[in-house]
Amino acid sequence: MKKLEDYSEDIYKCTKCGFCQAACPVFQETGLETAVSRGKFTLLHGILSGKVDFSEKIAKYLDMCLGCKACYDFCPSGISAEEIITAARAENNKINGINFLKKFIIWCFKSNIRLKALKTALTVYKKTGLIHLTGKIAGILGRWGNLIKIFNLQLNQNIEYTKLSAVKEKKEMKVVYFPGCIGNYVNISAKNAVIMVLEKNGVEVYIPDNFSCCGISSRSAGDFDTFKKLAEKNISLIPDDIDYLLTDCASCGSAWEFYPDLFEGELKNKAFRLYEKAVNINKFLETIDVYIPENVELKQVVTYHDPCHLARFQHVSEEPRSLLRKIPGLVYREMHGADKCCGAAGTFCVVKPGISQAISASKAKNILDTDADLVSTSCSACKIGISQGLAGMNAEKQILSPVELLAKLYILEENIDFAKNELKRN
Amino acid sequence: MKTQLTNIKSNIIGELKKIAGKSNVLTEYEDRYCYAYDATAIGEDLYLPDAVILPENKHQISEILKIANENKIPVITRGAGTNLVGGCIPLKGGIILHTSKMNRIINIDKTNLQCTVEPGVSVEKLQQEVEKQGLFYPPDPASLKVSTIGGSIAQSSGGPRGFKYGTTKDYVLGLEAVLADGSIIKTGGKTVKNVTGYNLNQLLTGSEGTLGVITLATLRLIPKPEERQVLLACFESIDEAAKAVTEIISAKITPSTLDIMDKNTMQTIEKFHQTGLPTDMDAVLVLEVDGFKESVPVQAGRIMDICRASGAKNIRISRSRQEADEIWFARRSAFGAVARLNPNVLTEDAVVPLDKIPDMVREIRRITDKYSLTVCIMGHIGDGNIHPNFSLDLRDKDQAKRFEQAAEEIFNAAIFFGGTLSGEHGIGYSKSAFINKALGPKNIELMKAIKNTFDPNGILNPDKIFARN
Numbered sequence: 083m084k085k086l087e088d089y090s091e092d093i094y095k096c097t098k099c100g101f102c103q104a105a106c107p108v109f110q111e112t113g114l115e116t117a118v119s120r121g122k123f124t125l126l127h128g129i130l131s132g133k134v135d136f137s138e139k140i141a142k143y144l145d146m147c148l149g150c151k152a153c154y155d156f157c158p159s160g161i162s163a164e165e166i167i168t169a170a171r172a173e174n175n176k177i178n179g180i181n182f183l184k185k186f187i188i189w190c191f192k193s194n195i196r197l198k199a200l201k202t203a204l205t206v207y208k209k210t211g212l213i214h215l216t217g218k219i220a221g222i223l224g225r226w227g228n229l230i231k232i233f234n235l236q237l238n239q240n241i242e243y244t245k246l247s248a249v250k251e252k253k254e255m256k257v258v259y260f261p262g263c264i265g266n267y268v269n270i271s272a273k274n275a276v277i278m279v280l281e282k283n284g285v286e287v288y289i290p291d292n293f294s295c296c297g298i299s300s301r302s303a304g305d306f307d308t309f310k311k312l313a314e315k316n317i318s319l320i321p322d323d324i325d326y327l328l329t330d331c332a333s334c335g336s337a338w339e340f341y342p343d344l345f346e347g348e349l350k351n352k353a354f355r356l357y358e359k360a361v362n363i364n365k366f367l368e369t370i371d372v373y374i375p376e377n378v379e380l381k382q383v384v385t386y387h388d389p390c391h392l393a394r395f396q397h398v399s400e401e402p403r404s405l406l407r408k409i410p411g412l413v414y415r416e417m418h419g420a421d422k423c424c425g426a427a428g429t430f431c432v433v434k435p436g437i438s439q440a441i442s443a444s445k446a447k448n449i450l451d452t453d454a455d456l457v458s459t460s461c462s463a464c465k466i467g468i469s470q471g472l473a474g475m476n477a478e479k480q481i482l483s484p485v486e487l488l489a490k491l492y493i494l495e496e497n498i499d500f501a502k503n504e505l506k507r508n
Numbered sequence: 509m510k511t512q513l514t515n516i517k518s519n520i521i522g523e524l525k526k527i528a529g530k531s532n533v534l535t536e537y538e539d540r541y542c543y544a545y546d547a548t549a550i551g552e553d554l555y556l557p558d559a560v561i562l563p564e565n566k567h568q569i570s571e572i573l574k575i576a577n578e579n580k581i582p583v584i585t586r587g588a589g590t591n592l593v594g595g596c597i598p599l600k601g602g603i604i605l606h607t608s609k610m611n612r613i614i615n616i617d618k619t620n621l622q623c624t625v626e627p628g629v630s631v632e633k634l635q636q637e638v639e640k641q642g643l644f645y646p647p648d649p650a651s652l653k654v655s656t657i658g659g660s661i662a663q664s665s666g667g668p669r670g671f672k673y674g675t676t677k678d679y680v681l682g683l684e685a686v687l688a689d690g691s692i693i694k695t696g697g698k699t700v701k702n703v704t705g706y707n708l709n710q711l712l713t714g715s716e717g718t719l720g721v722i723t724l725a726t727l728r729l730i731p732k733p734e735e736r737q738v739l740l741a742c743f744e745s746i747d748e749a750a751k752a753v754t755e756i757i758s759a760k761i762t763p764s765t766l767d768i769m770d771k772n773t774m775q776t777i778e779k780f781h782q783t784g785l786p787t788d789m790d791a792v793l794v795l796e797v798d799g800f801k802e803s804v805p806v807q808a809g810r811i812m813d814i815c816r817a818s819g820a821k822n823i824r825i826s827r828s829r830q831e832a833d834e835i836w837f838a839r840r841s842a843f844g845a846v847a848r849l850n851p852n853v854l855t856e857d858a859v860v861p862l863d864k865i866p867d868m869v870r871e872i873r874r875i876t877d878k879y880s881l882t883v884c885i886m887g888h889i890g891d892g893n894i895h896p897n898f899s900l901d902l903r904d905k906d907q908a909k910r911f912e913q914a915a916e917e918i919f920n921a922a923i924f925f926g927g928t929l930s931g932e933h934g935i936g937y938s939k940s941a942f943i944n945k946a947l948g949p950k951n952i953e954l955m956k957a958i959k960n961t962f963d964p965n966g967i968l969n970p971d972k973i974f975a976r977n
Contacts, residue, residue, distance in 0.1 A: 095848075
């Protein structure tokens, strides 16, 4: 893993043109020079050249970065602020220690037991009818109540797994699906959708037991030790001879890009081979000419939010839109600033709640301006950011991934076919 | 402990916090460290401000200036900090007024073709908003995505479109500004015609923050041209390109843009982006024509004929918006490409009469060869405004020294050819040592008298424009 000092030349390369101000959502909310990459590079250059101490104040400014990579496209010198700030946070953790909120979140996510406990709690919440109770009192809880409403709406819309009959011949390919911690343990709706859609299209998918969290939040907090442990476990669980490693959550997908940097020797080689096999599900479905039923439709208007980790880290932005456009009945409407960060950004929403909420609010405004019935995005973290924004605006909307919408279409078709057969039999 | 404390007394800081709000007054070392620079490469020099204030309205600015004036504390106004001549650098410490929180467009008046905006609005934001109404704000400095209207006015910034549409100064109808003693004045007004008294509007425009703090601007707008088309004409010598330019102008055609890039610029761009520029050619002209739908192909056609007659080897013409954007992408990548060559870029801004362009380019090349420097020459040839972009590493002290010598010789050449130091970047502090060469002593005396009338204590952006003793 590269250390802060390894980036000293990149940091020095900043010409201070200030173009990053045009792209930075945190700058747009705060108006502070310390919020943009130019300011941070200046401070880091000061630290590396001995003019500035690595104080806790610096840590505070390092926290003021979403890691959304939007400034990278604007940077004439092509400097990756996201990478450098991550390295700087790791350095900060050594000097000032890691922020306790971040520590707590990483602690939760690094254990599958704790994640499973969360899943059980959610099941109990839904099954025991607690969900109805909170739904009733949500109205008097203000913004938190709005969050609960959206949360309940999501839970009620969850896709339950049913085995669908394949419409295509079984494909001869070895496919591993990495659902990520949220998909695997907390809310398995998106995971169910991916499996169902793949099965319908004749793709047999293998999910090893006990996958860990991808570790992206520990990486962005600069906790490379945890990130490395999680990465090693995930890599070891995947056989070497696969053809595809599928992900749907944007953050989990981009984690595979960073894994090779963590290791040396054979593990590095394997991590790199897996990174080369990693494909986002939306992109994969394009390549296999995904099945679209014609006798059913979803009559709704949808808009799509680009997760930073999908659009800018994995360069996948057209594919999810094109999948949405293929769904019969679904009307696609582009929102303004679709690729602007949702404000969640891993632990950012916990460490800087005020700024995070403001950025989410501007996202929600762009969503509401489209008059769409539902929002689609392909990232479990973005679903949180969008929910937070909508809750602040007192609006309720379902947030589903493009694959979840496709799965809903398949279920509709299956139910209709089933009903028809029933009719025939009677 | 490396931290340097603020030089402003704590009771004064307390008063400033009362005026602007606690969270809008920054005094910690780390905060101030991020306001010690602008887009000018100054190496390892460090000029720390004593406080940074993010004012929210003119009344706060007025109160802040009263205190600063009483206590003789320097005040430097800063928009996006994209200045290229060190204009935002607090040479004597003091207070930085960062206008990022005054960023509202107050109105866009379609009937009177004007708009009123706060200083912190970015040029691009304003352009986008007025274009939604079919209107047009032409000034287009290269930094327009971030640079602010306040900064544009203070520097009277230009851009490629200056050739046809003029620069910022041609769009300022009225200003509201706070003077050094805290008084608030309004200059100009809402009319295009206005000869009532001295033109204080134009005095404030381009005054580089040394006469007052602009708090509101009324700007002239024009109807948005219906269509535009971009041409890229390639020449085997700069002389041929310059000849084409003079022929175009003599033929009474006014392209909205008449830009040039030299061979080195094209080769540098192609190193980082594959834009298909002809790297074997000595120069290309980037020309844009705009106007009514019917007039655009006529203008483009005539320009193509003239370029061919002047020796153009190849001419690319945009057939769609996308092709136009592709050509502009190549031109706009120039600065970034130079920035990737070496850590630092220093952009000069000399301006000469149009017919002296080939001489000037030859002279710049001779000087940079003499001092073994890497230079990419680009600029707005139609205005005689050339930007040699020097790519260097200021950590190399010898190279930095050689650059200083070369810059001085370039200024001398510009003046020799009947031009001057700066076309659109201003004087700031990087060029202040040379202003006496460009202007006569009586001019300097008058300017200093004006400065003294506006700001007797010399608190506004001190040590800028005029040569330091």
